[in-house]
Amino acid sequence: MTDRKNIFFYYLSDQGLEDKLNALYQLAESNGFTIVNDFEHANIIVSIGGDGAFLQAVRKTGFRQDCLYTGITRSGESGLYCDFNMDNVDEMLKTIQYEEMEVRRFPVINAELNGETSFYCLNEISVRSTIIKSIVMDVFIDDIHFETFRGDGLIVATPTGSTGYNKSTNGAVIDPKIPCFQVTELASINNNRYRTLGSSFVLNSDRKLTLSVQQDGNDYPIIGLDNEAYSIRNIRDISVTLSDHVIKTVKLKNNSYWDRVKRTFL
Incomplete structure (x- = not known):
């Protein structure tokens, strides 16, 4: 991994962070890394902040398949996507450059x-509905009708997404090594006309929802x-599948x- 030398830092600017980043840049350069201003020229993309910053870094840089992502939290922040803190940045750089680095694939x-x-x-x-009324959706699995949902909405989560919005609505927490995705209801209505499963369910990697x-x-x-x-405008249908893309992190x-998960929730 010693050929991975170009680092792009993604963060939302504020004065307190800028001062810390200057020291971070100097530390990276002293370890032989090059700071780049264009993420397309980077082979390491680093987010500064919690999980929200990490998600934005991945989205804004186009879900790159040819680089590593890693997240650095600041004091008082935690993140399930972030292995490092501003206090142990030196450990991150040494891990990338010298050690037998392990790569996690999300x-x-x-x-x-x-x-x-x-x-x-x-x-x-x-x-979710944009108006003050329930939303009705027909749910198909592999193009076969499964149920008609009526309620506030539905969440379709990846294994790593299972610990966020999904968990707050009583969905299961899933091991990210399992290639699957999970469907969770938001305040479903069950009566003589509408009947749903009433619990979250998990679909295998080859399914289409x-x-x-x-x-x-x-x-x-x-x-x-x-x-x-x-x-x-005018959403008729949404098809969800597990992509062949993965996000590689240090x-x-x-x-x-x-x-x-234990540190965050227990």
């Missing part, structure tokens, strides 16, 4: 809207892609995904 889902526009998601895609939005005033739902929200030894 699965990504692909969401296709109306059979036209595709988006990648590292955490989840969520679909299709959500068909009934055009009853909810033609413009809010689509959440990771930590960004879009209001897209993994510290003796710091597994479940170690970080």
Whole structure:
């Protein structure tokens, strides 16, 4: 991994951070790395901040398949995607440059809207009504009708996304080594007309999930892609599959995904 020398730092500017970054840049350069201003010229992309910053770094740089991502948290921050803190940046640089580095691969889902526009998601895609009424969607698995959902919305999460929005709605936490994605309901209505499973369910990597939005005033739902929200005109259907893309991150030894889940939640 010694050929990985070009680093791009992604962060939201503030004066306190700028002062720390100057020291970080000097440390990186003294270890033989080059700081680049264009992420397309980087083979290491580093986010500064928590998981939100990491998700934005991945999205804004196009889910690069030919580079490593890593996250650095600041004091008081935690992150399931971030193995390093501003206090141990030197350890990160030495890990990349000298040690037998372990690479973690996080699965990504692909969401296709109306059979036209595709988006990648590292955490989840969520679909919710933009008006004060429930949203109705027909749910298909591999093009076979499964259920008709009525409620606040649905979340389709990756294994790593299972610890965020999905977990807060009583979805399961999934090991990121399992190639799958999870569907979780938001306040489903169950009566004589509408009947749903009533619990989250997990789909294998080769499955296709299709959500068909009934055009009853909810033609413009809010689509959440990771930590960004879009209001897209006339949503008819959303097809979700597990992508062949993965996000590669630097993994510290003796710091597994479940170690970080324990530190974060227990």
